Structures are given as structure tokens and as C-alpha cells.
Amino acid sequence: MSRIGRLWNSLATPKRIPRFYSVILGVLLLVGFIVPLALNDQQLYPRPEPQLQVNQQDPFAPYDRGGVPLKEPGIIKSQYPHFSEKAGMVTSYVSPIGIGVSKTTLYYGTSIYSSPGGLIDEILYYSRGFDTVLESSILMMAFVVASWVALHFTMKRREEE
Amino acid sequence: MDITILGQQLLGYIPLGDIVLYLAPLNLFMFASTLAFTTIIAISKTETQVEAGFGTLKDREVKVDKSEFKIRRFLAIVCGLATAGAMITGDLFNFTLFVCLIGIVNIGIVAAVKQVDVLDAAFQYGLVAMIATLPLFGGAAMILASTGTISLLEIVDLPTTFMMVFGSLLLFIGVAGETGVAPFYATKAEMFRTPGSPFLLIIHLSSLLVIVRVIEILLIINKPF
Numbered sequence: 001m002s003r004i005g006r007l008w009n010s011l012a013t014p015k016r017i018p019r020f021y022s023v024i025l026g027v028l029l030l031v032g033f034i035v036p037l038a039l040n041d042q043q044l045y046p047r048p049e050p051q052l053q054v055n056q057q058d059p060f061a062p063y064d065r066g067g068v069p070l071k072e073p074g075i076i077k078s079q080y081p082h083f084s085e086k087a088g089m090v091t092s093y094v095s096p097i098g099i100g101v102s103k104t105t106l107y108y109g110t111s112i113y114s115s116p117g118g119l120i121d122e123i124l125y126y127s128r129g130f131d132t133v134l135e136s137s138i139l140m141m142a143f144v145v146a147s148w149v150a151l152h153f154t155m156k157r158r159e160e161e
Numbered sequence: 162m163d164i165t166i167l168g169q170q171l172l173g174y175i176p177l178g179d180i181v182l183y184l185a186p187l188n189l190f191m192f193a194s195t196l197a198f199t200t201i202i203a204i205s206k207t208e209t210q211v212e213a214g215f216g217t218l219k220d221r222e223v224k225v226d227k228s229e230f231k232i233r234r235f236l237a238i239v240c241g242l243a244t245a246g247a248m249i250t251g252d253l254f255n256f257t258l259f260v261c262l263i264g265i266v267n268i269g270i271v272a273a274v275k276q277v278d279v280l281d282a283a284f285q286y287g288l289v290a291m292i293a294t295l296p297l298f299g300g301a302a303m304i305l306a307s308t309g310t311i312s313l314l315e316i317v318d319l320p321t322t323f324m325m326v327f328g329s330l331l332l333f334i335g336v337a338g339e340t341g342v343a344p345f346y347a348t349k350a351e352m353f354r355t356p357g358s359p360f361l362l363i364i365h366l367s368s369l370l371v372i373v374r375v376i377e378i379l380l381i382i383n384k385p386f
Contacts, residue, residue, distance in 0.1 A: 014281065014348045018288040021338055021345055025296055028334060031327070038322040043309030079312050083176040130180050134258040138265060141239060145269035148232050152273070 043077070053109075059102040060109035067092040174251070174314070181314055183251040187377065191248040191370055198366060199241025201359070203234065208358040223356045229273045230357075237360040240266040244367040248374055253311040256378065257301045257332070260371055264290040264339040267364045274355045282351030289345060293338025300332030304382060313381050321383050329382045336375045340368035 010016055054061045065088075067074030073088030081087070094102065102108040172189070175182040207230055210223040225233070240263055247259035268290065271283045305311045307324040341349040349368070353361055 011344060012347045012350075014285040014351050017285055017345050017348050018292065021289050022292060024344075025292065025334060025338075028296070028330060032331075035324055035327045038307050038324040040307055040309035040319075043315075079179045079310055079315065080176065080181060083181070084178040087178070130177060131254060131258065134255060134262065138258065138262045141236070141262060141265050141269065144232075145236070145265070145272055148269075149272055152228065 043079070057106060058109070059106050061106070063109035065092060069093045179312070180250075180252045180255060181312060182249055183314060184249070188249050188374075191373065192245050195241055195245040195248055195366070195370060198363070199238055199245065202237050202241060202363055205359045206230075207233075207360065208356055210356040225357050232273055233270055233357055233360045236266050236269045237363045240270065240363045240367055244363075244370055247371055251313050253301050253304060253313060253316070253332075253378070256374070257297050257335070260297060260336055260339050260375075261294060263367050263371065264293070267367070270360055270364060271352045271355065274357070276355055279352055279355045282348050286341060286348035286352060289338050289341065289348060293335045295335070296331040297335025297339060300328045300330070300335055303328030303331060313378065317381050317384070325382055329379050333375060333379060336371060340371050342368065342372055 011020065050062075053064050058064050065074035065076065067088060069090055069092055071089075074092050076088040078084045078087045098108070169185045169187055172184040172186070174184060207225045209225075212221045212223060214221055243259050243262040243266065247256055247263070250256050250259065268283055268287045271279055274280065301311065304316070304325055307322055307328060308316050308319050310316060310319075337343075338345060349364065352364070355361070
């Protein structure tokens with residue numbers, strides 16, 4: 001009985017919480033090794049064969065979705081096609097600088113894909129503009145907090161004392 | 162396209178491209194109550210704590226100065242809006258993003274205080290919240306991989322596989338870390354020991370409502386009944 005009391009007391013110390021949380025998470029992730037994989041590839045964004053675009057010497061190699069901006073939709077699959085009729089119309093847009101760079105190198109697509117955002121876009125490629133708004137607002141809040149702390153706890157501290 | 166859980170009726174849905182919000186009585190009630198509470202917070206002032214001094218008859222007031230008040234009010238409103246969004250969204254990935262936003266704003270609300278103990282607790286909470294983003298987004302990605310969709314209206318029609326159960330377990334432990342529920346509560350309990358009451362309460366309210374909502378989402382994904 002006293003042992004369980006000691007356990008509760010140790011859980012009341014804020015310093016131990018991250019370690020405790022990490023241990024639980026680690027155990028759960030170890031369980032993940034024995035979970036049978038069940039992939040549903042029917043609804044995901046359609047992809048060509050892995051090395052097909054590379055062998056075709058395409059500068060956008062693993063990332064080329066085809067299509068002409070505002071004229072012809074690229075290869076995307078949306079969840080609710082009747083709600084997003086214009087989906088894919090701007091998929092293939094590349095800025096003029098991007099077009100210039102893609103003419104000089106064969107690895108332009110690889111550089112897009114190697115950024116973390118590229119991978120996430122690849123997985124979640126739907127007509128999902130709201131995600132971008134939310135992601136950047138998370139980033140903005142982090143900057144608001146960090147800059148407020150930096151301004152008031154480091155730069156203005158001298159004046160108060 | 163029907164989603165009936167806990168005996169609810171689907172009142173309608175709002176299509177935003179592929180992100181479709183569905184309106185059910187539980188979600189609408191939580192959405193409206195969060196918005197009402199956020200409005201009350203936006204127009205209220207902070208409390209002033211009084212600390213009794215030992216050996217003297219003097220009391221010491223712990224006040225919140227104006228710049229701190231402003232940043233806290235702003236972050237509390239953002240936290241309320243994020244909670245309201247998490248209540249009504251019908252999309253798993255948007256839900257995880259809203260929870261992540263709540264976590265980061267919660268740290269910000271207490272980051273402005275001057276008590277060292279509270280800042281220490283907030284630092285530990287920040288560590289947990291950062292670790293929790295891994296299972297949070299990992300769980301959502303795992304559910305996406307095993308079902309091929311992250312729209313709850315589609316997931317409700319698909320049969321549950323074991324990988325979906327594991328993904329929802331990861332999602333739940335991620336939300337538990339971000340909101341700081343039962344076994345990880347110590348960090349949040351220490352964070353409340355600072356003046357500025359109505360703004361601190363939104364931290365509490367957001368975690369309670371998000372837990373209710375994540376249980377609804379887990380019931381939708383796993384379909385135990």
C-alpha cells in the first residue's frame with residue numbers, strides 16, 4: 001500500500017512526467033512491431049511505377065503530376081469529386097524561377113521531395129487548402145510566443161530593474 | 162453518407178472541397194459552448210492574487226501587468242477558437258492540427274508569468290507536448306494508410322482492421338500528452354498556480370472538450386458497437 005502511494009507521489013513531480021510519458025510511448029511503439037500491416041491502396045493518390053519518371057529523364061522526377069495549369073487537371077484523386085470540381089487545375093503550377101531551375105538540372109523534383117513538406121503533400125494530396133492555413137497558424141503562434149518572451153524577458157529586463 | 166453515433170442524428174454537413182464538416186447535436190453543443198466561453202474570456206479582466214506575508218499584517222498583491230494581460234488574452238482567444246474548430250471538424254488530420262495548435266498556445270499562455278516554479282512546469286509540459294506530436298500525427302498517418310482516407314464520414318463505412326486500432330491508440334496517447342490528462346496531469350496542475358484566472362481556465366476547458374471529442378472520434382473509427 002505504501003508502495004502505490006510512493007508511485008502516486010512520484011507522478012506528482014513535473015520533472016518526471018516527460019520520462020514517464022516517453023516510457024509509455026516507447027512500449028506502445030514496440031507493440032507496433034507486431035501489428036500486421038493492412039494498407040488500403042484503393043483511395044490514395046495514384047502513383048506511377050517507382051523509377052519510371054527517373055528513367056524518362058523528367059526533371060520533376062518523383063513528383064511530376066502532369067496537367068497544364070488552369071487548362072487540364074493533373075493526376076490527383078479527391079475524396080469527394082462532386083465537391084471539388086476544380087481539383088488539380090493548379091497542381092502543375094511552377095514559378096518562373098522554378099521553370100528556369102528545372103531546365104538546368106535533372107534533380108529538381110528530388111529537391112522538392114526531399115523537404116519534409118513535400119512528403120506530407122505527397123501523402124495528403126487532395127484539395128486541402130485549409131490544412132495549409134492551420135499549419136502556418138501553428139507556426140505563427142509559436143513565433144508570437146517566442147518573440148514575446150524574447151522581447152520582454154531579455155531585451156526589456158534591464159529597464160525594469 | 163450517414164454518421165450516427167451515440168444515437169445522434171446528422172443535421173447536415175458543410176463541404177469545403179475535400180474537408181467536409183458534419184453537424185451533429187453533440188458537436189454543435191460543444192462548438193457553441195466553446196465559442197460562448199471564449200467570448201466571456203475576451204471581455205473579462207484577470208484576477209489579482211493576494212499573498213499573506215508571514216510575521217507581518219501586510220498582504221502582497223500579485224498583479225498581471227498590461228502587456229502580459231494583452232498577450233495572454235490574445236493567446237486565450239486563439240486557444241478557444243482552436244478548441245471550437247477541433248469540436249466541429251469532420252477530418253482527422255485537421256483535428257490533429259487543431260490539437261497541436263491548442264498545445265502550443267497553452268504553453269504560450271503561461272510563458273509570460275514570472276514565477277519560476279510555474280515556468281519550470283510549463284517547460285516540462287512543453288517537452289511532453291513536443292514528444293506527443295509524434296504519436297499524434299503518426300496515429301493519423303497510420304489510420305490514413307490503413308483506410309486510404311482521413312474523412313470521418315468515409316471511415317465510418319469501412320471495416321475496422323487491427324492497424325486502425327493501433328493507429329487510434331497512438332492518436333489517443335498523442336492527445337493525452339498534448340492535453341495532459343490523468344497520469345500526466347502534474348505539469349498542468351503546477352501551471353495553474355499563477356494569477357490570471359480566466360485565461361488559465363481555457364487551458365482546462367480545451368483539454369476537457371478535446372478528450373470528449375477524441376473519444377467520439379475513436380468510437381467512429383473503431384466501431385465497437
